[in-house]
Amino acid sequence: ETVKPKTDELSGRVQTVIGNYDTVELRGVLNAPLIEDVLAVRINAFTADADGYTENVFIGKDTRNTNREGGRIKLLWNATDNLEFVLSADLINQDARMDQSIVEYPAARVARYGDILPPVSLGKYQQQPSYVDEQFKRYSLQANWDLGSHTLTSISAFEDLYNRLDTDLEGTI
Numbered sequence: 001e002t003v004k005p006k007t008d009e010l011s012g013r014v015q016t017v018i019g020n021y022d023t024v025e026l027r028g029v030l031n032a033p034l035i036e037d038v039l040a041v042r043i044n045a046f047t048a049d050a051d052g053y054t055e056n057v058f059i060g061k062d063t064r065n066t067n068r069e070g071g072r073i074k075l076l077w078n079a080t081d082n083l084e085f086v087l088s089a090d091l092i093n094q095d096a097r098m099d100q101s102i103v104e105y106p107a108a109r110v111a112r113y114g115d116i117l118p119p120v121s122l123g124k125y126q127q128q129p130s131y132v133d134e135q136f137k138r139y140s141l142q143a144n145w146d147l148g149s150h151t152l153t154s155i156s157a158f159e160d161l162y163n164r165l166d167t168d169l170e171g172t173i
Contacts, residue, residue, distance in 0.1 A: 002044075002072065002088075004074065004086055005032075005075065005076040006031055007038060007078060008037060009031060009033065010031065010032055011031045012029055012030040013028065013029055014026070015027045022050060023050035023051075023066070028044070030042070030043045039077050041074065041075050042072075042073070043072070046071065047068070048067075049065075049067055050066040052064040061097065064096075065096050065097055067096055068093065070092035072091075075088075082147070083144070085141065085142070086140075086142040086144075087140075088139070088140045091135075091137050094132065095131070096132045130165070131164075131166040132163075132164070132165055133163075133166075134163045136160075138159045141156045142156075
């Protein structure tokens with residue numbers, strides 16, 4: 001379980017990561033009480049981008065890149081002294097080139113493209129084109145009823161995942 005919002009604390013932080021392959025990541029979190037001891041919100045968000053660390057010499061593009069963003073928003077409501085509700089929504093988007101390395105051309109590709117194929121070298125592998133496109137969404141409502149020595153918890157949730165992987169498995173592209 002992720003951190004619940006706090007109804008008595010305004011806080012936040014931002015983190016930046018910079019690295020090789022033009023990597024830039026930005027992460028942030030904000031906790032804000034809306035009504036002291038009753039209602040609060042917590043927001044997390046991130047973005048991550050990086051160039052690929054290999055080159056597809058056939059098309060002249062980097063591959064194995066990163067392009068992600070997402071976040072979560074949680075709303076906490078203390079309805080009574082012993083009953084709370086937590087509403088949460090998560091979203092993550094990702095798309096990337098994930099070309100697969102080959103060290104020689106498949107016969108179908110040689111037959112189709114012949115002499116226009118660049119030479120295959122161990123220094124710069126030819127790549128089989130492959131793309132990833134994903135979207136993930138989750139919504140949940142959690143109710144916690146404190147009964148003294150026990151807590152009764154109910155969780156209702158819905159998830160939606162879209163995943164598209166385009167790849168050339170037989171080597172004809």
